[in-house]
Every structure is written in structure tokens, then in C-alpha cells.
Amino acid sequence: MKMTRDNFGVLLTPVHKKIIWDAYTEKKTQYTNMFKVSDMNAKQETYPHLGAFGMWDANTEGNTINEDSMSEGDTATLTALRYDKGYSLTWELVRDDLYNVMKGMGKGGSAKALGKGLRVKIESLCAAVINGGFANTGYDGGALFQNSHALADSSSTCDNLTTGAPTDTTVKGAMTLMRGQVDEAGLKIEAMADKIWAAANLEFTIYTILKSTNVSGELSNDKNVISGLSPVIMDYLTDGYWGLQDSSFENLVWKWRDKPIFDSQPIPKTVDTFIFGYARGAAGYVDFRGLVGSTG
Numbered sequence: 001m002k003m004t005r006d007n008f009g010v011l012l013t014p015v016h017k018k019i020i021w022d023a024y025t026e027k028k029t030q031y032t033n034m035f036k037v038s039d040m041n042a043k044q045e046t047y048p049h050l051g052a053f054g055m056w057d058a059n060t061e062g063n064t065i066n067e068d069s070m071s072e073g074d075t076a077t078l079t080a081l082r083y084d085k086g087y088s089l090t091w092e093l094v095r096d097d098l099y100n101v102m103k104g105m106g107k108g109g110s111a112k113a114l115g116k117g118l119r120v121k122i123e124s125l126c127a128a129v130i131n132g133g134f135a136n137t138g139y140d141g142g143a144l145f146q147n148s149h150a151l152a153d154s155s156s157t158c159d160n161l162t163t164g165a166p167t168d169t170t171v172k173g174a175m176t177l178m179r180g181q182v183d184e185a186g187l188k189i190e191a192m193a194d195k196i197w198a199a200a201n202l203e204f205t206i207y208t209i210l211k212s213t214n215v216s217g218e219l220s221n222d223k224n225v226i227s228g229l230s231p232v233i234m235d236y237l238t239d240g241y242w243g244l245q246d247s248s249f250e251n252l253v254w255k256w257r258d259k260p261i262f263d264s265q266p267i268p269k270t271v272d273t274f275i276f277g278y279a280r281g282a283a284g285y286v287d288f289r290g291l292v293g294s295t296g
Contacts, residue, residue, distance in 0.1 A: 016262075020114050020115040024118050029122075030123055033195070038256070039257075044076050049075065049139075049289075050080060065129065070153070074141070078286070081280065082277075082280045086274055087276075120236075126236075126283045130252075131241065133285070134295055144291070144293070146159075153184050156186045158182050160289070161294070165294075166198065168224070171226055193246055194229065194247055199240060199242065202233075210231060243292050246289075246292065252291070254271070255281055256280075262276070
């Protein structure tokens with residue numbers, strides 16, 4: 001079909017939508033290695049935390065059952081936000097630069113840039129949950145990573161903040177710290193790290209710690225006994241940040257309210273077309289348990 005001013009938007013839209021989608025998916029996602037991804041049922045979702053019972057008490061024959069109660073805990077809330085961007089395809093641009101426009105490039109590779117822009121936005125939003133997790137005010141009134149999370153049914157606290165750069169010693173210490181995490185009644189939850197996450201500038205440090213035959217950074221003959229940790233390197237984490245995760249817990253989440261759509265529409269009172277993308281979602285955390293973090 002010959003391209004005219006009346007049909008050029010219809011003919012070019014499928015080309016640009018494919019380029020946008022290909023650019024959005026061309027890189028393997030990083031955030032999905034740590035964030036559980038699911039759909040939202042409403043613009044806002046809440047995650048109420050219940051207290052917990054303590055250990056069972058001893059009793060004697062014929063006595064009444066020991067009765068306990070649990071408190072109402074804090075509530076984590078996620079709110080979907082809208083993200084969008086678009087660009088115009090003018091008839092003049094099509095006429096004067098048909099080759100690039102047909103390839104989905106447009107001005108400065110606009111189609112590829114639109115797809116990449118969404119991918120980077122999501123990665124940045126998820127990384128920001130961790131980057132800001134050392135000084136934020138979370139659902140329990142404190143930061144995501146801190147050494148004194150208050151508990152609903154215990155006077156003790158829970159610690160998921162470690163210090164120092166990643167070494168054989170500090171990683172072992174962080175693993176031990178996670179094993180000591182407790183529920184709202186102060187009972188251990190048997191958290192065991194299966195992932196070690198880190199900023200990109202620590203990538204080779206992490207691989208050295210995990211893959212060394214002997215203890216990394218030492219001249220001893222001690223074997224490297226760190227095992228069971230899968231490395232997760234994220235480009236948008238702040239340099240030096242690292243930590244551990246037990247992925248069996250629901251802690252870091254990305255929630256889709258509206259998954260990405262890429263489409264076009266005629267620009268009123270012109271012969272031009274507007275190509276756009278739209279999505280809604282939320283990044284956050286709904287529990288601190290199963291996480292340990294350090295700023296390095």
C-alpha cells in the first residue's frame with residue numbers, strides 16, 4: 001500500500017510498536033531476580049502484619065488449655081503510580097527521513113528510546129527501594145534496614161542491618177545475622193539467605209568471594225565454605241551497597257496495576273501521529289524479614 005498523509009500513521013504504528021517492545025525487552029530484567037512480580041487488584045494495596053504467638057507453654061493433666069493472644073501489627077501500603085511517554089511522527093519527518101522513520105528510529109531513535117526508557121524506569125524504581133532503605137521511614141516507623149525493628153508481641157527487636165564491605169568475614173556475619181531474624185513474638189523464623197545482591201561496582205568482588213577455592217583475600221589454607229548464595233548484580237544500586245535475601249519470604253515486590261501498552265493516535269487538527277506508551281505500577285517492600293543490607 002502506498003503511504004499517504006491519511007494512512008501513514010496506520011502503516012507506521014505496527015513498526016514502531018514492535019521496535020518499542022523489542023527495546024523494552026532486549027535486556028534481561030534485573031529487578032525480577034529479587035522482586036516478586038504480581039498484579040494489583042486496586043490502585044492501592046495493603047499488607048497488614050499480624051502479631052505472633054509465643055512458644056507453647058507446659059501444662060498438667062486435667063488443666064485448662066493455655067490461652068494466648070496476638071496483637072495487631074503494622075500495615076504496609078503500596079500505591080500504583082502512572083508512567084508514560086510519547087513522541088510525534090510528523091508527515092514531514094516521514095517524507096524527509098523515510099528510511100529512519102520506517103525503521104522505528106524517528107528523531108534520535110525515538111522508538112527504541114521509548115522502550116528503553118520504561119525498562120530503565122522500572123529498574124530504577126526497584127533499586128530505589130533498596131538504595132533508600134537505609135534512611136527511609138517504612139511501614140513500621142523505621143528504615144527498611146535497621147538493627148532495632150520493633151515487634152508487636154515481644155519487647156525484643158529484629159536486626160537486618162550489617163556493616164562493612166563484602167568480604168568472606170562480613171558475608172558470613174550477614175548470613176548469621178539473617179539466621180537470627182525473628183517473628184513478631186521474638187521466635188526465630190529460620191531465615192536462610194539464598195541470594196547475595198550487590199551494586200555493579202562490587203560484581204567481581206562478589207564472584208571472587210563465592211567462587212574462590214580457599215577463603216578469599218587470605219593466605220590461609222582454609223576452604224571457602226560459603227555456599228548456597230546466588231549472585232544478583234543490579235546496575236542501579238548505589239555503589240558499595242550489598243546484602244542478602246531469603247527469597248522464600250515476600251519482602252521486595254513490584255506490582256503491576258496496568259502492564260505496559262504501546263499505541264498511537266492521530267494528533268487533532270494535524271496530519272501527524274502521536275506514538276505513546278503507558279503503564280501503572282508500584283515498587284516497594286512489604287516485610288523486612290528475609291533481607292539484610294549494608295552500605296559498604
